[in-house]
Amino acid sequence: MSTLLREHGFRVTKGKQALLQALHAHNAPLSVGALHEALGKHAPNPTTLYRSLLDLANAGIVRRTDLNTGIAHFEYTPERPHHHHIVCTSCNAIEEIDLCNVGTLEKKVARASKQFAHIDTHSLEFFGHCRACAQ
Amino acid sequence: MSTLLREHGFRVTKGKQALLQALHAHNAPLSVGALHEALGKHAPNPTTLYRSLLDLANAGIVRRTDLNTGIAHFEYTPERPHHHHIVCTSCNAIEEIDLCNVGTLEKKVARASKQFAHIDTHSLEFFGHCRACAQ
DNA sequence: ATCCGTGCAAACAGTTTGCACACTC
DNA sequence: GAGTGTGCAAACTGTTTGCACGGAT
Numbered sequence: 655m656s657t658l659l660r661e662h663g664f665r666v667t668k669g670k671q672a673l674l675q676a677l678h679a680h681n682a683p684l685s686v687g688a689l690h691e692a693l694g695k696h697a698p699n700p701t702t703l704y705r706s707l708l709d710l711a712n713a714g715i716v717r718r719t720d721l722n723t724g725i726a727h728f729e730y731t732p733e734r735p736h737h738h739h740i741v742c743t744s745c746n747a748i749e750e751i752d753l754c755n756v757g758t759l760e761k762k763v764a765r766a767s768k769q770f771a772h773i774d775t776h777s778l779e780f781f782g783h784c785r786a787c788a789q
Numbered sequence: 790m791s792t793l794l795r796e797h798g799f800r801v802t803k804g805k806q807a808l809l810q811a812l813h814a815h816n817a818p819l820s821v822g823a824l825h826e827a828l829g830k831h832a833p834n835p836t837t838l839y840r841s842l843l844d845l846a847n848a849g850i851v852r853r854t855d856l857n858t859g860i861a862h863f864e865y866t867p868e869r870p871h872h873h874h875i876v877c878t879s880c881n882a883i884e885e886i887d888l889c890n891v892g893t894l895e896k897k898v899a900r901a902s903k904q905f906a907h908i909d910t911h912s913l914e915f916f917g918h919c920r921a922c923a924q
Numbered sequence: 925a926t927c928c929g930t931g932c933a934a935a936c937a938g939t940t941t942g943c944a945c946a947c948t949c
Numbered sequence: 950g951a952g953t954g955t956g957c958a959a960a961c962t963g964t965t966t967g968c969a970c971g972g973a974t
Binding site: 718719724725742743747749751755756759760762763766767769771774777778781784785787788 | 853854855857858859860861875877878882884886888890891894895897898899901902903904905906907908909910911912913914915916917918919920922923
Binding site for chain 3: 665667670698699701702706709724
């Protein structure tokens with residue numbers, strides 16, 4: 655974790671280490687609030703969280719997704735293959751999906767587009783109800 | 790437009806009519822701010838816009854998408870086949886994509902999921918750079 | 925010793941809520 | 950006339966910015 659930070663030119667601080675550790679452990683998009691809570695006693699100031707997450711996102715170490723909730727979620731990306739999520743529209747539970755065949759569609763779309771020079775990435779989320787909320 | 794409102798139990802007011810008209814005309818996800826601006830002189834109070842859009846979204850007449858920007862966007866859905874968008878990560882330009890073969894993937898995902906009872910919908914957005922911003 | 929990272933306070937933007945009035949039915 | 954829709958003001962939440970201090974290199 656520390657080498658990862660160094661490789662990207664970040665200083666190795668307790669805050670960023672703990673933050674990455676927590677994101678890595680949770681293994682799903684986490685809102686800033688939830689992340690702050692998860693860090694508990696050693697949590698950095700929310701301000702610092704936002705700043706760190708922004709930097710880490712620019713470095714490509716974490717990925718931002720809003721999941722159509724209006725609030726930012728972040729997930730740890732290294733060692734993780736490209737994947738997507740199902741979100742429960744009642745309780746906001748999130749499950750990971752390890753399959754993605756959008757790659758070919760992405761190429762097709764890039765070719766069909768008139769206004770766009772190239773496509774860098776995509777986000778695909780499914781929305782439904784988890785078993786607990788389904789009844 | 791007025792019959793559409795009536796069908797869903799809404800009263801036919803100038804505000805909602807203008808709002809739907811504008812969304813229909815623009816034909817792409819519009820932020821509340823942009824929508825308010827587009828309505829110009831006759832724009833309802835922003836508060837009313839939020840309330841109306843929420844109601845219309847619950848009725849299925851408009852659809853909310855955040856496009857990972859952190860702010861709510863809405864688009865007019867009747868008469869429009871299911872579709873997706875490409876967003877320019879520099880200037881936020883939006884282009885529509887009329888092809889979507891995610892349906893089969895959605896079924897596959899629903900079957901593979903352990904925690905989820907059913908999937909209602911999905912959102913798929915591509916991110917890249919438009920020709921203007923590419924250089 | 926240098927300079928990035930952090931904390932605190934305050935500002936900000938988007939969104940929501942309460943209440944009184946206006947307009948649709 | 951009854952009751953939903955709207956405007957205005959104020960509250961709220963998530964997020965950003967400024968500045969001074971502390972810690973990593």
